[in-house]
Amino acid sequence: MSNSELHTDLRTAVRELCSRFPDAYWRKLDAQEAYPEEFVKALTEAGYLAALIPEELGGSGLGIAEASIILEEVNRSGGNSAACHAQMYIMGTLLRHGSESQRQHYLPKIANGELRLQAFGVTEPTTGTDTTQMKTVAVRKGDRYLVNGQKVWISRVEYSDLMLLVARTTPLEEVKKKTDGLSVLLVDLKSAIGNGMTVVPIRAMINHATTEVFFDNLEVPVENRIGEEGKGFRYLLDGLNAERILIAAECVGDGRWFVDRACKYAGDRVVFGRPIGQNQGIQFPIARAHVNVEAADLMRIRAAELFDSDLPCGAEANMAKLLAADASWEAANVTMQTYGGFGFAEEYDIERKFRETRLYQTAPISTNLILSYIGQHVLGMPRSF
Numbered sequence: 499m500s501n502s503e504l505h506t507d508l509r510t511a512v513r514e515l516c517s518r519f520p521d522a523y524w525r526k527l528d529a530q531e532a533y534p535e536e537f538v539k540a541l542t543e544a545g546y547l548a549a550l551i552p553e554e555l556g557g558s559g560l561g562i563a564e565a566s567i568i569l570e571e572v573n574r575s576g577g578n579s580a581a582c583h584a585q586m587y588i589m590g591t592l593l594r595h596g597s598e599s600q601r602q603h604y605l606p607k608i609a610n611g612e613l614r615l616q617a618f619g620v621t622e623p624t625t626g627t628d629t630t631q632m633k634t635v636a637v638r639k640g641d642r643y644l645v646n647g648q649k650v651w652i653s654r655v656e657y658s659d660l661m662l663l664v665a666r667t668t669p670l671e672e673v674k675k676k677t678d679g680l681s682v683l684l685v686d687l688k689s690a691i692g693n694g695m696t697v698v699p700i701r702a703m704i705n706h707a708t709t710e711v712f713f714d715n716l717e718v719p720v721e722n723r724i725g726e727e728g729k730g731f732r733y734l735l736d737g738l739n740a741e742r743i744l745i746a747a748e749c750v751g752d753g754r755w756f757v758d759r760a761c762k763y764a765g766d767r768v769v770f771g772r773p774i775g776q777n778q779g780i781q782f783p784i785a786r787a788h789v790n791v792e793a794a795d796l797m798r799i800r801a802a803e804l805f806d807s808d809l810p811c812g813a814e815a816n817m818a819k820l821l822a823a824d825a826s827w828e829a830a831n832v833t834m835q836t837y838g839g840f841g842f843a844e845e846y847d848i849e850r851k852f853r854e855t856r857l858y859q860t861a862p863i864s865t866n867l868i869l870s871y872i873g874q875h876v877l878g879m880p881r882s883f
């Protein structure tokens with residue numbers, strides 16, 4: 499099967515699955531701040547969340563291009579991949595840097611849905627984007643680490659079995675480079691919560707199952723460390739291009755959903771005796787948003803091609819994320835404007851998707867941090883931090 503046939507078949511199949519979870523499903527969850535359990539189960543059973551896990555470990559061994567199509571189609575259907583996207587990109591840390599026994603133990607169970615690896619603990623309240631300054635420590639005591647500290651905005655912890663946790667194992671004062679001394683630990687959430695780990699949900703603008711997490715002498719077996727001690731920052735960087743490309747695809751999905759809705763509404767809504775879309779003041783902003791979404795998609799496809807060919811793609815992956823997040827946000831704004839007052843009514847889903855797509859200006863990486871990557875690492879301008 500050629501790549502384009504595979505992609506068409508995959509799109510059709512994901513669309514079919516998503517059609518079982520219509521707007522009303524997501525709207526109700528949003529109102530109740532509930533997790534899309536049924537949807538995530540269906541996606542897992544269909545094997546989509548295991549797209550990037552190699553076949554010999556129970557997954558489908560697909561590339562980032564295909565994985566990104568899955569997430570794009572979820573968002574294009576009106577749903578929200580954020581409920582489950584993390585597994586796709588954080589699993590790579592375990593796949594690339596885990597020991598053979600860790601890979602054999604966890605990945606087949608993640609692939610068949612027995613275990614969920616949906617939580618990723620990096621961000622902290624006092625240090626934010628400045629990751630190397632994190633205060634959470636993991637101190638080795640024999641065959642265990644004792645973890646103390648605090649994380650914030652850690653999503654899906656309550657709906658996951660495992661969490662990848664980043665903590666400092668060597669104090670900042672004792673390392674040559676500030677990026678040294680961080681380690682990645684795989685935390686078994688079922689045994690950790692209530693035994694050194696406390697989870698406090700955060701009420702947020704979007705339904706994202708996000709939480710604050712506190713560690714008070716949480717014990718993590720040394721055998722749960724992924725890769726070498728102190729090399730965690732490098733492992734984090736390794737996963738970023740995949741994350742950027744997948745998020746870009748979600749934004750493209752959102753952007754297309756908004757443009758579809760805006761076009762339809764502009765054609766249907768009659769004011770002053772004609773469809774509002776006949777007015778170029780309504781038509782042109784929608785056309786421009788469409789152009790920008792499609793242009794961002796080209797960069798996302800380019801980045802995915804490079805990634806899947808094992809070629810450097812840092813610049814393209816970051817540019818794709820920036821362009822796609824901006825395009826989806828532009829499309830969201832334009833659609834709100836096209837809908838007039840009805841854009842604010844929950845029953846049309848515009849306000850929900852508007853809130854959801856706004857996240858990508860800030861998380862998992864903010865627009866400014868992408869611009870600083872492009873400025874410093876792609877264009878060679880002076881470092882600002």
Ligand SMILES: Cc1cc2nc3c(=O)[nH]c(=O)nc-3n(C[C@H](O)[C@H](O)[C@H](O)COP(=O)(O)OP(=O)(O)OC[C@H]3O[C@@H](n4cnc5c(N)ncnc54)[C@H](O)[C@@H]3O)c2cc1C
Nearest residue numbers: 618619620621626627651652653706860861862864866867
């Ligand atoms: C809904 C939600 C879910 C999340 N889920 C997770 C998760 O599962 N796991 C996890 O680890 N994290 C998660 N995050 C955290 C997210 O990754 C961070 O919020 C994001 O990286 C920004 O960090 P911060 O909030 O600490 O902002 P800060 O670092 O405090 O920055 C605030 C603002 O200042 C800007 N800024 C900071 N420094 C500079 C500079 N030098 N130059 C220019 N601008 C600068 C930033 O771009 C940002 O706009 C989530 C966040 C949200 C809102």
